[in-house]
Amino acid sequence: MADHFHKMHGLGNDFVVIDAREKAVSMTAARARAIADRHNGIGCDQLILLEPADDADAVMRIFNADGSIAEACGNASRAVALLIGRKAELITAGGRITVEPFADGATVEMGLPHFGWDEIPLAYAMDTSAMPVGWEGLSDPAAVNVGNPHLIFFVDDCDAVPLDRLGPLIENDPLFPERINVNVATLTGPNAIKLRVWERGAGLTLACGTGACATAVAAIRSKRVTSPVEVSLPGGILTIAWAGGEQITMTGPATHVFTGETHWANFD
Template identity: 50%
Template sequence: MGHPQTMWDEIPLSKPMDTAHLPLDCDPMAVGMGNPHAVFFVDDVGAVDVEARGRAVEFDPLFPQRTNVEFAEVRSRDEIRMRVWERGTGITLACGSGACATAVAAAERGLTERKVRMEVDGGWLTLDWRDDGVWMTGPTAHVFDATLTKAFLESL
């Protein structure tokens, strides 16, 4: 999934600051994975109002491109439960870049090892933050087949 970005201007944030501790309630960390993420560590992810909190953080002025928002419950040094609010979409079953950002944030904060199993609403993933980037593995499923018309493609 690539290398994480942790510098404020790479994520990006609206002004220079410590990305490991954003000035928002509950002390989230910002991580870029080609798109911005705000990762919150909570005691019980099931108790979080993901829609209300996610929407509020997505549109916070701190994020000039808006942001994805992850809520993570660290269960052990190698296991995390995460729920996600994707910018422009809302609550989703999973988010690959969000899972990677969460794994990076947890390791950076010293909460987990660099390789973790992560439970998301859609199932289980394994994240491994190595020298050559963050690797994500998990099950795949065929969802649908489609045929795109020439007219549709030309309209893009």
Template identity: 60%
Template sequence: MRVPFIKMQGLGNDFVVLDARECEIPALTADVARHLADRRLGIGCDQVIRLDPSEDDAADTRMSIWNADGSGASACGNASRAIAMLIGEPAAVQTDGGLIRVTPGDGVASVDMGAPRFEWQDVPLAYAMDTLSMPVAWEELENPGAVNVGNPHVVFAVSDCDAVQLDRLGPLIENDPLFPERVNVNVAAVESRERIRLRVWERGTGLTQACGTGACATAVALMRCGLVDRSVTVALPGGELEIAWHDGGPIVMTGAAAESFRGSFEWDEYS
């Protein structure tokens, strides 16, 4: 069976999108997702995204997300902006992390990511602790904030995010027993009250050019600490995102996303 795909990217965070809203596509498994994401033997991507008709009357479509290692993800901010550009009009999107609303623009898209969750059991953590400044450390990375923005994140404020050996410390923290569902790891340097520099180790994927939920999580964690204003620019290796959040309301993320190319593949070669 030959299956069409759309390759998309948001700030260099790239996706293979399978659009099953109007054509039949077999059920996506972890093995198929992992093979498609392989950059040498497959199409290559950070995440595989599948769109289906929504099961929720309040949503226009359903988005499911697989990481490059075949594991599932509940939310992906960059993919949400890419899907907004693909849909081409304002839409409500059902995800495992909740209902989000996307609005495409001229080369950019805005996403209402919903309200962040800060309770330890909602992150989730293995046991109760203060998520504003957690009393834990991994070498020089210490006292992170924790937040769930559809998926779990820890945020470390550092003086120089480029100096952190995130390729080494990222997987160590991601798989720590403190995080029963693993965790995304963010290291952030505050350049001013309006600007943050950020690098992210993504759960199930590794270092990426950009992470939309990481930008959201980092911004709100630093806002909680009073280190930045309620509307900030987050600069990632792949580009910049605008994040706005007012206490008790939803996070709104705005940034670029685009289609790269389209193609097709033989399903049996990847299953």
């Protein structure tokens, strides 16, 4: 009997979503890498595995294209909301989130942001609102954990930053024991940001929901912008709302591309 999957995306950040709530699917790092391979597999930025939960609608496990685990994924959360088709609570490695779909997208309550150096985590203590570190032309970033760890640089022109080269250098710096997602952001208005993201374990993607959340929170926290914030990524726009002490709310589109059949044993 064939195994089923869904190909979905949020602003071009694409996923293979496997609904294993009724039929268990074994997933390893090697199998996830093989499925995510764009030449020999199905192809995706992240593989999403939905599993049954006793006290929530589903457990959402997230595998990056390199097989590593991601704690949270905002764009995938909107895709899963569309798939479930109603307001639902999901358990992720980064915490509980609530998703609510609408016609062509979803709103997600992403939980509380964390700013402590040991919550990011960093290898040693420092102020995460303006870290005294730099890599070539990038310096004084902010760090925020929104279920997964993000570093944010505010720059004059995010398009001019060679993120394909600096992204992996920063991601794997010993300062970040669990690696880091790298965001370069340019303010374009009192509540608008242009953003590019190097995703830990996936590389450059068209959009990153958690990156948009982390960047908006860092900008609001430093009074660069006011909430809600319109975050423009290469794949499209997300709206992020946040106030101190409250959950982050993310709203944006999601798309179900097709449903497919395969045999997971083909990827071992």
